[in-house]
Amino acid sequence: MLETDFGFLTWNVVSGFIIKGFIFSIQLTLAAMIGGIALGTVLALMRLSGKKLLVLVAAFYVNTLRSIPLVMVILWFFLLIPLLIGRPMGAELSAIITFTVFEAAYYSEIMRAGIQSVPKGQVYAGYAVGMTYGQTMQLIVLPQAFRNMLPVLLTQTIILFQDTSLVYAIGAYDLLKGFEVAGKNFNRPVEMYLLAAATYFVICFSLSMLVRRLQKKIQIIR
Amino acid sequence: MGNWDWQVFCKNTIDGEVMPRCFGSGGDITYLQWMLSAWGWTISVSLLALVVAVVVGSLMGILRTTPSKTLILIGNAWTELFRNIPLLVQIFLWYHVIPSLFLPLQKVPSFLLVVLALGFFTSARIAEQVKAGIESLSKGQRYAGLAIGLTLPQTYRFVLLPMAFRIVIPPLTSESMNIIKNSSVAFAVSISELTMFAMQAQEETSRGIEIYLAVSLLYFVSAFAVNRVALFIENRVQVPGMIGGGK
Numbered sequence: 001m002l003e004t005d006f007g008f009l010t011w012n013v014v015s016g017f018i019i020k021g022f023i024f025s026i027q028l029t030l031a032a033m034i035g036g037i038a039l040g041t042v043l044a045l046m047r048l049s050g051k052k053l054l055v056l057v058a059a060f061y062v063n064t065l066r067s068i069p070l071v072m073v074i075l076w077f078f079l080l081i082p083l084l085i086g087r088p089m090g091a092e093l094s095a096i097i098t099f100t101v102f103e104a105a106y107y108s109e110i111m112r113a114g115i116q117s118v119p120k121g122q123v124y125a126g127y128a129v130g131m132t133y134g135q136t137m138q139l140i141v142l143p144q145a146f147r148n149m150l151p152v153l154l155t156q157t158i159i160l161f162q163d164t165s166l167v168y169a170i171g172a173y174d175l176l177k178g179f180e181v182a183g184k185n186f187n188r189p190v191e192m193y194l195l196a197a198a199t200y201f202v203i204c205f206s207l208s209m210l211v212r213r214l215q216k217k218i219q220i221i222r
Numbered sequence: 223m224g225n226w227d228w229q230v231f232c233k234n235t236i237d238g239e240v241m242p243r244c245f246g247s248g249g250d251i252t253y254l255q256w257m258l259s260a261w262g263w264t265i266s267v268s269l270l271a272l273v274v275a276v277v278v279g280s281l282m283g284i285l286r287t288t289p290s291k292t293l294i295l296i297g298n299a300w301t302e303l304f305r306n307i308p309l310l311v312q313i314f315l316w317y318h319v320i321p322s323l324f325l326p327l328q329k330v331p332s333f334l335l336v337v338l339a340l341g342f343f344t345s346a347r348i349a350e351q352v353k354a355g356i357e358s359l360s361k362g363q364r365y366a367g368l369a370i371g372l373t374l375p376q377t378y379r380f381v382l383l384p385m386a387f388r389i390v391i392p393p394l395t396s397e398s399m400n401i402i403k404n405s406s407v408a409f410a411v412s413i414s415e416l417t418m419f420a421m422q423a424q425e426e427t428s429r430g431i432e433i434y435l436a437v438s439l440l441y442f443v444s445a446f447a448v449n450r451v452a453l454f455i456e457n458r459v460q461v462p463g464m465i466g467g468g469k
Contacts, residue, residue, distance in 0.1 A: 067442045069406035071417050072434065079430045162308035168410060169421070176311060190322055193314050197307050204306035 004194070008186045017185070021178025024092060028174065029161045032099035036160075037153065039100065040107030045137065047112055058108070065105035071169050073102050078170045091172035095164075103160055110156060114149035115141055151215040158207050162200065175199070230429040231257070231436070238427075253423055253433075260419035261440050267337055267415060268405045268444075272398055274341025279348025280387075284378060286349065287356045297349065304346035309407050313339045317411045336408045344401055348394065355390035356382055388459050395452035399445040406441075416440060 046058035065073065077098040082088045118141050126136030146153075165176040173181075176196055183192030231254040232244040246252050251259075286297035304312070316339040321327040327335070359382060367377030406417040420437040424430040 067445055068438050069403040069417065069441055071406040071409065072420065072438055072441065075417075075420060075424075076434055076438075079424070079434065162306075165308040165310045166407065168310060169417075176308070190319050193311070193319050197311050197315055200308055200311055201303070201306045205302060208306065 004191050005188065006191055006195075008188060009191070009195075013182055013186070017182035018175070018178040021173050021175040024173060025161065025164050025175040028092075028096055028099055028164045028167070029157065031096050032103045032160055032164075033157045035100035036103030036107045037111070039104035040109075041111045041142070043104060043108035044111035044115055047108070048115060062105045062108055065102055066109075070102060070163055071166050074098050074166060074169050077101070091167065091170045094170065095167045095172045095174075099160070099164065103156075106156055107153065110149050110152050111145060114145035114152075117148050118144045147218070150218065151211050154211045154214070155208065158204050158211070161207075162204060165200075226432060227429055228432055230427050230432055233427065235426070253427065256423065257416070257419055257433075257436060257440070260414055260416045261444075263333075263413060263415040264402065264405050264440075265444060267333070267340065267408055267413065268398075268402045270337045271340035271344060271405065272401050274337060275344035275348050275397070275401065276394070277345075278342060279345035280352050282345060282349035283352025283356070284383075286353045288374070297353075301346045301349050304342050305350075309340070309343050309404055310410055312343050313407060313411055315339075332411055333413060336405075336411060336413055340401065340404060340408070344397060344404070347397055347400075351390045351393040351397070352386065355386040358389060359385055385461070388461055391452065391456045391459070395449060395456070398448045398452060402441065402444050402448060 043058045043061060046054040047062070049055065068076075074095065078089075078091065078094050081094055081097065122140050122144070123136055126140045131139065164174055167174050168176060171177075179192045179196035179199075180189070183189035186192075229240055232240050232252050234241050234246055234250050235253055235256055236250060241250070241252050244252055244254050246255060282297045282300045284297075285293040286301070288294065307315075313336060316335040317332060321330070321335075363381055363385070364377060367381035368374070372380065405415060408415050409417040409421060412418065416437050420433055423433045427433065
């Protein structure tokens with residue numbers, strides 16, 4: 001049977017190794033969520049615009065990113081960004097750009113479904129009172145789409161938080177890396193991997209419980 | 223950028239010399255051969271994990287629809303456990319932690335550990351879909367089965383599951399495509415699959431763009447092939463008169 005010893009785990013270890021990674025994982029998640037939803041909404045609007053070129057560009061963007069594994073996308077960006085800007089870029093910043101661009105593809109599919117869930121009559125009503133396309137979208141359609149899709153957007157964000165662990169591929173210092181480095185330094189990898197799993201589980205499980213409650217709340221109001 | 227060098231695939235992996243006809247002989251291999259063998263690893267890991275995921279996921283999904291509270295609890299706990307831990311962390315658990323818990327597992331090759339990790343991770347998602355599939359059938363079907371004297375397992379076997387499995391084929395298709403993409407995480411424990419190949423060959427040859435393009439294309443082709451096979455199965459087992467039936 002396994003003998004674990006968490007005796008080495010003092011506050012100094014936690015603050016020295018793990019907090020730093022945790023903060024980066026949160027930053028990465030939030031940045032990619034905000035940027036991803038913004039870009040994803042634009043992509044969704046492009047796909048529903050009916051303009052051939054816009055539809056084609058957005059569809060290409062979304063389908064390409066969705067058909068390649070995230071790890072490969074992380075590697076691609078880590079390779080390409082320095083070639084394009086002509087100087088090296090840190091793994092952390094590269095990860096933030098990658099995740100924003102990558103998650104936008106997934107958020108855009110959610111937003112597209114959300115926009116399509118708003119009855120057509122709402123759009124016609126907007127036009128009928130003299131609103132432009134932009135106003136109709138901004139004031140009538142998008143608020144409802146966001147509201148309908150909020151639970152799904154948040155669930156995707158929980159998946160995004162789990163996926164941030166994949167920055168391992170380019171060696172960025174995230175939550176998982178924090179546990180790993182601490183485990184190596186104190187020669188206690190087994191304990192640290194267990195603790196990492198428990199940490200991710202507690203965070204993701206409680207967040208998904210919250211999302212479930214939110215979902216029920218929204219359902220009742222509707 | 224702009225100057226391609228596709229010859230990189232015909233280079234010998236040991237001395238970097240371009241081999242005639244792109245294939246090495248006598249133990250030497252080219253990057254092309256390495257990539258094809260890596261593709262084989264990706265496919266093998268994915269297909270084996272898919273088998274594990276479908277078997278375990280169906281079982282857990284079925285448990286969650288039974289009348290027994292204990293069985294429901296087991297199914298729910300399983301799903302939440304494997305859904306809320308990142309795949310990479312689960313792979314590390316299988317690779318570093320579980321073999322020290324169960325000593326016999328130390329002799330198991332890491333390839334199989336990754337198959338189990340990926341299979342169990344995906345089983346949580348499949349359990350969710352199988353459960354939804356069974357619940358989407360009208361309650362009357364279950365009662366009808368029980369009313370004509372079938373036992374509960376027989377009701378599942380002959381009444382509920384034949385319908386439920388047909389209903390869940392579309393979500394299972396996208397899960398099978400996900401499994402191919404997710405198999406890339408196996409690079410972290412040095413399984414020599416496509417992503418591992420991409421990282422190492424990029425480092426050795428510095429022709430990252432060509433190599434990444436080829437690898438991405440292979441991922442795309444694999445996922446597309448799965449999609450076609452699934453569509454074929456879907457059409458073959460279609461129930462006439464159901465939504466989605468008839469083209």
